[in-house]
Amino acid sequence: MRKRTTKTLLFLLSAALLTAFCLPAAAETTDRSTPPAWVVTVEGGPRENPITTPQEPEVPEKKDVKVPILLYHHITDEPFSNGNEISLISPYDFRLHMTAIKVNFTPISLRQYYDYVTCTDGSVTLPDNPIIVTFDDGYLSNYEIAYPILKELEIPATIFVVTDTMGAVAGEGQVNYSHFTWEQAKEMEDSGLIEIQSHTASHAALGEVSETDLVTELRKSKYEIEKNLGRECDMIAFPYGSYTEEVVAASHAAGYKLQAVVDDKTSEEDFEVNLPSEGVDGLTRMTIAGTMGNVNVIEIIRHAMAKKVIPISQQP
Numbered sequence: 001m002r003k004r005t006t007k008t009l010l011f012l013l014s015a016a017l018l019t020a021f022c023l024p025a026a027a028e029t030t031d032r033s034t035p036p037a038w039v040v041t042v043e044g045g046p047r048e049n050p051i052t053t054p055q056e057p058e059v060p061e062k063k064d065v066k067v068p069i070l071l072y073h074h075i076t077d078e079p080f081s082n083g084n085e086i087s088l089i090s091p092y093d094f095r096l097h098m099t100a101i102k103v104n105f106t107p108i109s110l111r112q113y114y115d116y117v118t119c120t121d122g123s124v125t126l127p128d129n130p131i132i133v134t135f136d137d138g139y140l141s142n143y144e145i146a147y148p149i150l151k152e153l154e155i156p157a158t159i160f161v162v163t164d165t166m167g168a169v170a171g172e173g174q175v176n177y178s179h180f181t182w183e184q185a186k187e188m189e190d191s192g193l194i195e196i197q198s199h200t201a202s203h204a205a206l207g208e209v210s211e212t213d214l215v216t217e218l219r220k221s222k223y224e225i226e227k228n229l230g231r232e233c234d235m236i237a238f239p240y241g242s243y244t245e246e247v248v249a250a251s252h253a254a255g256y257k258l259q260a261v262v263d264d265k266t267s268e269e270d271f272e273v274n275l276p277s278e279g280v281d282g283l284t285r286m287t288i289a290g291t292m293g294n295v296n297v298i299e300i301i302r303h304a305m306a307k308k309v310i311p312i313s314q315q316p
C-alpha cells in the first residue's frame, strides 16, 4: 500500500514537472494582416517581442568537456579565386571531413549543446567527444551536396541563413552563389537533422550598423524564419564576426538565446573550442576552408582542443 502511494506520488510529481518544464515554448504566431514585429518595434516601441532583461540562470558546474564547432560555407568543385577559398570546399573533401569526424567524434546538434549548457537539473547530458557542424549563409550547395551526405552519415547540422537572399540565384545580381529556398529549408528541417537559424536579414556587420538597422536585421530575419518554417528562431550567427556588447544586448532583447560568431582567425593555429561553463553567448567556431582540404581536419581540431581555453571573463 505504502509502495503504491509512493509510486502514485512519484507519478504525479513527474507529471507536474513535465507540465512545468517540458512544454515547448509557444512559437510566435504571425498574422499577415498586421505589420511584422520588427517594424512595430522600430517605429513605436515594442508591442510584440517585448524587450526583456535576459536572466542569467543558475547553472551548476558543467562537465569540463571541450566542444569544437566547425563552420562551413559553400561546397563546390570550382577553383578558388580572389581570396574566396576561406568559404569554399570541394564535395570530395567535405565528405572526407564528415566521415572523419563521424569516426573520431560524436556529432551533436547545436540545440543539444544549448540544452546541455542551460540545463539546471543535470537531466541533459553530452556524449563523449562531442562535435558540432554548422554552415553560414544558406547556399544551395548545402541542400544539394551537404544534406545528402549528412543524412547518410546521420550528422546533425545548423544552417544560419541570410533571409533576404533565400532562393536567390547566382548571376541575377544579388548573390555570387545560389542559395536554397524556404521549401528546401523546410524539407531539410523536416528530416529532424537540420536546423535553420538566423545569420541576419542582409548579412550586415552588426557591430557597424545604426541602432535602427541593428534591430531590423535581428528581428526581420527572426520573423522570416518563424513565418516560413513555423517554429521559433532563437539562435544567430553574427556575420563577419562583427559584434559589440550592444549587439549582444539587442540580440537578447530580440529573443535570441544563443549567439555564434565567425572566427576571424587567419590560421588554424589560432582556432579555439568551447567550454559549456562559458555559456552560449559568442560561441567560437572554426572556419574550415577549402585550402585545408588536403590537411587532416582531425589534426586541426585536436590541435585546437589541446590548447588551454581562456574563459571569456579573463580574455583581454
Ligand SMILES: [Zn+2]
Binding pocket: 136, 137, 199, 203, 239, 240
Ligand atoms: Zn556569412
